[in-house]
Amino acid sequence: xxFSIVTPVFNGMPxxxxxxxxIEDQRASVDVEHLxxxxxxxxxxxxxxxxxxxxxxxxxxxxxxxxTDALARGFDLATGDVFGWLNADDLLEPGALAxxxxxxxxxxxxxxxxxxxxxxxxxxxxxxxxxxxxxxxLRGLLHHPTNLAQPATFFxxxxxxxxxxxxxxxxxxxxxxxxxxxxxxxxxxxxxxxxLARFRIHGTAKSVVGATAAIREDFASRRRAGLPIWSRTAxxxxxxxxxxxxxxxxxxxxxxxRFPAT
Numbered sequence: 607x608x609f610s611i612v613t614p615v616f617n618g619m620p621x622x623x624x625x626x627x628x629i630e631d632q633r634a635s636v637d638v639e640h641l642x643x644x645x646x647x648x649x650x651x652x653x654x655x656x657x658x659x660x661x662x663x664x665x666x667x668x669x670x671x672x673x674t675d676a677l678a679r680g681f682d683l684a685t686g687d688v689f690g691w692l693n694a695d696d697l698l699e700p701g702a703l704a705x706x707x708x709x710x711x712x713x714x715x716x717x718x719x720x721x722x723x724x725x726x727x728x729x730x731x732x733x734x735x736x737x738x739x740x741x742x743x744l745r746g747l748l749h750h751p752t753n754l755a756q757p758a759t760f761f762x763x764x765x766x767x768x769x770x771x772x773x774x775x776x777x778x779x780x781x782x783x784x785x786x787x788x789x790x791x792x793x794x795x796x797x798x799x800x801x802l803a804r805f806r807i808h809g810t811a812k813s814v815v816g817a818t819a820a821i822r823e824d825f826a827s828r829r830r831a832g833l834p835i836w837s838r839t840a841x842x843x844x845x846x847x848x849x850x851x852x853x854x855x856x857x858x859x860x861x862x863x864r865f866p867a868t
Contacts (some may be wrong), residue, residue, distance in 0.1 A: 607705045609638040610686030610763070611698075613693035614676035616838040617649040618694030621806065624730075626663070628698040633662065635704040637752040641683055643676040645669060651694075674780040677774045681763075690760040697726075698757070702802040706760045709795050717765035718785065721802040723755035736805060742794035747785060748833045751842050756781045757803035765791050778816055779823035786831035814821070821847035 610715070611629050615622060640663040644652055655665045658818045664683065670676040678692055688710060692698060709719045724736035736758075738749040759781070770786045776783050781800075788794075825833075825843035833840055 607636070607686060608686040609636055609688050609690065609703050609706075609760075610684030611638060611640050611680070611685065612651065612677055612680030612689070612691040612696065613640065613694055614645070614670075614673045614691070615642060615647060615651055615694040616645045616673075617647045617653045618644075619647075619649045619654070621695040622651055622654065625692055625694050626658075626660075627691060628700075628714065629700075630660070630662075631700055632698060632703040633700060633813060634705055637686075638662070638703060639664065639684070639686060641666065641679045642679045643668075643670065645672075666828045671774070671778055672775050673771055674777055677780070678774060681706065681766060681771060682773065684763065687763055688760050689763050689766055690755050690757075692803070695811065696757040697722075697804040697806075699802055699804065702758075703760075705797070705800060705802060709797065710762070713793060713795050714848045715793050716762075718754075718759065718788050719795045719797070720754040720759040720785075721797035721800040723758040723845045724801050724804040726804045728805050730806075732804075733799070733807070738796040738798045742789075742796040744786060744789040744831070747789050747794070748828055748831055748836060749839045751839055753782050754785050754804060757805055758801065759785065761788055762792075776823055778820040779827045782824050783827035783830070786827060790831070798866065801856055817850055818851050 613625060631640060632638050640653060642663060647671055652667060669678060683690055688706065706719050710716060712768045720738060722738050723736040724732050725736060727733050728774050736755040737752060739746055739752055765788055769791060773783050821843060825847055
């Protein structure tokens with residue numbers, strides 16, 4: 607079983623080196639190629655990659671239309687049996703891909719394997735955990751607000767291609783959309799007691815900067831996959847993506863009016 611891991615990057619320092627090393631370490635137990643797609647970094651990322659060539663890593667330097675486009679380009683170039691992606695600020699745990707390989711071998715009809723993930727701060731300290739949803743079916747994923755942890759989720763290349771790959775219309779919830787469409791094609795194996803990756807939270811992360819927009823895209827992808835508008839999960843997304851931001855904006859305006867700047 608061969609793995610292809612894609613890393614889309616735009617100004618990936620200072621964490622890119624850790625991400626790359628975490629993939630290189632997997633090669634002790636599995637066959638893995640790494641594709642890094644740099645959309646035009648100016649922070650030393652390109653120079654770092656040039657200075658550290660690797661026969662099992664392919665570096666592509668070309669403009670793209672954003673993260674989803676870069677990922678799609680990477681998967682188009684990939685030659686593995688199982689795909690995954692690791693952003694430049696995240697990490698794979700030691701031995702993660704060997705665990706994934708065993709899970710796919712034990713579940714030959716599964717199209718997707720996902721585990722829990724550690725959450726780390728900018729310095730790499732563990733500050734939390736992303737659990738798996740309780741049920742690994744399309745309905746289970748649709749109706750639970752916790753998404754599969756993206757860096758800890760892997761999928762068969764054949765299933766990815768059969769659904770047409772990533773939908774470039776999504777900039778923030780492309781992973782959610784992909785998980786739902788894959789779950790509609792085959793089995794989902796969840797590893798709730800295992801952490802395969804570390805997801806880094808920092809001030810410039812897309813999930814932080816675009817939190818409200820991400821919730822709205824997430825909701826749109828779930829609705830497209832069949833989430834009923836009257837469901838409890840839909841109400842959760844409407845509250846957090848639409849109602850709560852409006853209430854926060856009203857409150858902030860009221861505070862500014864009450865305490866004008868001097």
